[in-house]
Amino acid sequence: MADQHTILLVGESNVGKTHYGAQFLKRLMVKACALQMRGAPTNLEAFTTALGCLTEGRATDHTPASNYVESVWPIRDDSGRSADLVWPDYGGEQVRNLVTERRIPPTWRERTVQATDWVVLIRLHSLRSEEDLFSRPLQTFAAVAAQNEHAAFEPSDQARIIELLQMLLYLAQSSLDRPLHKPRLTILLSCWDELRTAELPPDLLAARLPMFWAFVRSNWSSPSVIGLSALEKALSKTDPDADYAIRGPEEFGYVILPNGERSNDITLPIRRLMAEAT
Ligand SMILES: Nc1nc2c(ncn2[C@@H]2O[C@H](COP(=O)(O)OP(=O)(O)OP(=O)(O)O)[C@@H](O)[C@H]2O)c(=O)[nH]1
Ligand SMILES: [Mg+2]
Numbered sequence: 001m002a003d004q005h006t007i008l009l010v011g012e013s014n015v016g017k018t019h020y021g022a023q024f025l026k027r028l029m030v031k032a033c034a035l036q037m038r039g040a041p042t043n044l045e046a047f048t049t050a051l052g053c054l055t056e057g058r059a060t061d062h063t064p065a066s067n068y069v070e071s072v073w074p075i076r077d078d079s080g081r082s083a084d085l086v087w088p089d090y091g092g093e094q095v096r097n098l099v100t101e102r103r104i105p106p107t108w109r110e111r112t113v114q115a116t117d118w119v120v121l122i123r124l125h126s127l128r129s130e131e132d133l134f135s136r137p138l139q140t141f142a143a144v145a146a147q148n149e150h151a152a153f154e155p156s157d158q159a160r161i162i163e164l165l166q167m168l169l170y171l172a173q174s175s176l177d178r179p180l181h182k183p184r185l186t187i188l189l190s191c192w193d194e195l196r197t198a199e200l201p202p203d204l205l206a207a208r209l210p211m212f213w214a215f216v217r218s219n220w221s222s223p224s225v226i227g228l229s230a231l232e233k234a235l236s237k238t239d240p241d242a243d244y245a246i247r248g249p250e251e252f253g254y255v256i257l258p259n260g261e262r263s264n265d266i267t268l269p270i271r272r273l274m275a276e277a278t
Pocket of ligand 2: 017061063091092
């Protein structure tokens with residue numbers, strides 16, 4: 001019997017969900033990874049456009065805000081464990097709306113309860129870094145505060161992501177009395193190539209989003225933080241990248257494991273989840 005791994009893949013718009021899904025699927029198709037397809041995948045439509053673009057060396061479009069599709073990939077790992085991977089693709093605005101509207105549509109409620117693993121994508125490069133007394137003189141703060149007196153309050157990017165996880169934990173009815181083992185949490189720092197850093201992924205997260213990292217560590221027993229570059233470099237939507245077109249998209253992309261080890265197998269974050277499942 002195959003385990004069912006339903007992944008709650010959480011990421012706001014533009015973090016790289018669709019490109020990761022397409023690159024993951026491509027790896028499975030050309031058998032260039034530790035995981036193997038052991039049957040026919042279903043609902044690949046969500047990724048066919050992206051796969052086509054990547055084969056030509058181009059980036060694909062933003063997913064329409066209201067889209068939500070789940071694709072099921074029957075897989076086996078190199079030690080014979082089987083799983084049905086339920087991989088969603090959707091417009092990231094839906095995630096942002098959960099927090100801003102403070103309303104959870106029934107479909108998202110169900111997904112949260114059913115998921116065995118939560119994978120959260122965070123693109124550090126596009127988050128606003130917080131301004132505080134350590135980075136700015138006090139006067140600049142006072143001036144900005146006066147200017148914004150009537151502006152609506154907006155939480156910081158960091159606070160918004162914490163709020164999102166709080167809402168999901170509440171929905172999943174997780175008891176926080178003890179550090180959580182289930183659902184397991186994997187944080188993928190996406191578009192790692194943009195960050196041009198040699199730091200370890202958990203260290204970078206702790207330095208850039210300290211409040212978020214403290215929240216995660218106080219609630220989960222062993223969260224994983226992995227750097228992910230699904231594309232390895234920025235691609236244009238219009239100008240095809242020659243290397244991609246010649247060598248194939250499966251030759252690009254890598255992950256940085258928590259200990260700093262680099263691997264070209266971008267399916268490893270999921271392989272690790274399968275190995276931990278008991
Ligand atoms: N440099 C770099 N850019 C990437 C990588 N992965 C994705 N991108 C770019 O990031 C942008 C967003 O990627 P998508 O996969 O469309 O993001 P998404 O999360 O699906 O966004 P929505 O569909 O709006 O929810 C695109 O312009 C991609 O080309 C990567 O590994 N490195
Ligand atoms: Mg998308």
